[in-house]
Each structure stands twice: as C-alpha cells, then as structure tokens.
Amino acid sequence: MSTTSERKIIGTVNAPQAIGPYAQAIRYGDLLFVSGVIPINPKTGELLTGNFDAEVRLVLENLEAIIEAGGLSLKNVLKTSVFFKDLDNFGKFNEIYSGYFGDILPARKAVQVAKLPRDASIEISVICGK
Secondary structure (H helix, E strand, O other): OOOHHHEEEEOOOOOOOOOOOOOOEEEEOOEEEEEEEOOEOOOOOOEOOOOHHHHHHHHHHHHHHHHHHOOOOHHHEEEEEEEEOOHHHHHHHHHHHHHHHOOOOOEEEEEEOOOOHHHOOEEEEEEEEO
C-alpha cells in the first residue's frame, strides 16, 4: 500500500493557479491526477470567453503545462473528464481534442453541467500514468 510520502503536489506558473483550496495536480506513485482546468490565461488570470475553439485550446495547453510539470506528457493521459456548459459544442470540441490526442485515445467522460467555476464554457481534468 502507498504511503502519504508518495503523495506530491505538482504546480507550475505556466498554467493558471488554483482558484480555490486545491492543487493543480497530485502525483501519487505512478499516477498524476490533474484538477479541472477552465480557460484562464496563466499570465493575466483572466477567463477567456466568446470563442469556444480558443477556450478549448487554452484549456488543453494549460493541462499540457501541468502534465509536463509532473514529468509526463499528453501521451501519458489515461482518462479525461470534460464538463460542458453546452453539449452542442461537442462536435467542435472533438475536432480540437483529436488534434492534441490524435491516436492516443485516452478513456473519456463528457457531460453537460448547469454551471462551471467563473461561468466558464468548459472544464477538463485528467488522470495520467507513467
């Protein structure tokens, strides 16, 4: 069984800082659990709105920065959880998402929710493995 000494907080200035009492990511053994990311510009702290395609790209780039801070890459993503404000954006999302993950094909959950932090249009979290 793993011990708490194997639990390590991962963070980077290259992605938005947590907007609540949580870590950007936690490494536990060979796994990396990345918290949900919304389209916040890491340099300004401002939420990007009004352009769904750009919002998705920003979220994926921020996730990539956190994953890299944990010593892994998008190739290590085992599962993504995607939360949409409007599931009608699912097709557009898939086009952009496939450009980042290509044939890696992690497992995925995608759901529409009533509201996201800061009224964002999308939030994504991931689990990675070594």
